[in-house]
Amino acid sequence: MDHEVMKERILALYDGELAGNARLEVQNHLSGCAECRRSYERWQRVAKGLFRDPQVQPSELFVSRVMERIDALERPRHAVPWTIRLRWAVPAMALASLLFLILRPAQRSVSIEALLLADARENGVTQLVLASRQPAADEVDGSIMEAQL
Amino acid sequence: MRKYQARTLRLCTSLLGDAILAEDASQEIFLKAYQALKAFRAKSTFSTWFYRIASNHCHDLLRKRARQKTESWDALVEEQGEQVQELFAVSGDPRTALENAELADKILSCLPAGARLILTLREVEGLSYREIAESLSCSLDAVKARLRRAREELQDKFRHLLDSGTSKE
Numbered sequence: 001m002d003h004e005v006m007k008e009r010i011l012a013l014y015d016g017e018l019a020g021n022a023r024l025e026v027q028n029h030l031s032g033c034a035e036c037r038r039s040y041e042r043w044q045r046v047a048k049g050l051f052r053d054p055q056v057q058p059s060e061l062f063v064s065r066v067m068e069r070i071d072a073l074e075r076p077r078h079a080v081p082w083t084i085r086l087r088w089a090v091p092a093m094a095l096a097s098l099l100f101l102i103l104r105p106a107q108r109s110v111s112i113e114a115l116l117l118a119d120a121r122e123n124g125v126t127q128l129v130l131a132s133r134q135p136a137a138d139e140v141d142g143s144i145m146e147a148q149l
Numbered sequence: 150m151r152k153y154q155a156r157t158l159r160l161c162t163s164l165l166g167d168a169i170l171a172e173d174a175s176q177e178i179f180l181k182a183y184q185a186l187k188a189f190r191a192k193s194t195f196s197t198w199f200y201r202i203a204s205n206h207c208h209d210l211l212r213k214r215a216r217q218k219t220e221s222w223d224a225l226v227e228e229q230g231e232q233v234q235e236l237f238a239v240s241g242d243p244r245t246a247l248e249n250a251e252l253a254d255k256i257l258s259c260l261p262a263g264a265r266l267i268l269t270l271r272e273v274e275g276l277s278y279r280e281i282a283e284s285l286s287c288s289l290d291a292v293k294a295r296l297r298r299a300r301e302e303l304q305d306k307f308r309h310l311l312d313s314g315t316s317k318e
């Protein structure tokens with residue numbers, strides 16, 4: 001048989017792709033041909049040296065991290081846009097402060113706090129909104145991911 | 150999910166040679182798979198469909214890395230010839246497993262991205278020719294030819310070290 005064809009078959013044997021007669025035929029050739037046997041053994045050694053099972057242990061957090069990233073990817077599509085949320089957040093906070101003042105007029109310290117809150121307007125509101133939207137970092141991740149995809 | 154998680158991480162670690170990069174790449178592969186899930190048709194098995202996404206992603210990462218890499222096989226053989234020879238010796242010393250893994254990664258990173266990928270799918274993941282063909286969207290003949298070319302390239306490059314290693318034993 002053509003040696004070039006045999007070389008390919010020997011690799012197929014090595015890869016476990018041969019069965020029955022084809023397998024026997026190549027095995028017979030190998031036992032009778034020193035050159036092919038050397039080549040077969042050479043590859044065995046290269047493969048053993050270069051390709052090892054890296055013995056990895058998937059981390060416990062893997063699933064939750066992937067879920068977080070999926071969540072971050074999906075959120076912007078379903079959530080109310082940031083600017084609209086902020087626009088509503090300002091009057092909502094003002095209303096909350098007002099109710100606070102009405103309901104707890106006796107406690108001066110609290111009233112001042114509430115007044116400050118009401119006065120803080122956008123700065124204060126932005127901070128509160130940020131605090132209530134904890135996984136902001138993920139969203140950054142998400143937008144980077146989206147840009148890459 | 151556990152099964153695919155372990156497989157993906159193993160593939161990424163084998164290809165990228167770095168645990169942190171591999172973890173991140175695995176997460177990205179799961180994200181891509183999640184996004185592509187609607188496009189999954191039972192034409193191929195879920196396993197090969199998943200490997201296709203993983204292979205594409207890793208291939209891109211390897212190609213990006215190849216552009217930054219400066220190392221060459223010739224330089225490696227010159228600097229670490231003895232260690233390379235030791236790596237290919239019949240009886241490897243398990244005490245040097247970690248250094249060997251690093252050296253193996255250096256050697257493999259000199260291969261073209263596609264060659265490293267197909268060899269890893271075969272040698273580490275143990276995929277059959279048919280599974281590789283489906284994962285890489287190519288023909289069976291192309292799988293055989295690419296595997297052979299990659300193997301010959303490696304063997305030819307290190308032949309003198311391999312042969313002198315044999316005569317020693």
Ligand SMILES: [Zn+2]
Pocket residue numbers: 003006029033034035036037
């Ligand atoms: Zn022969």
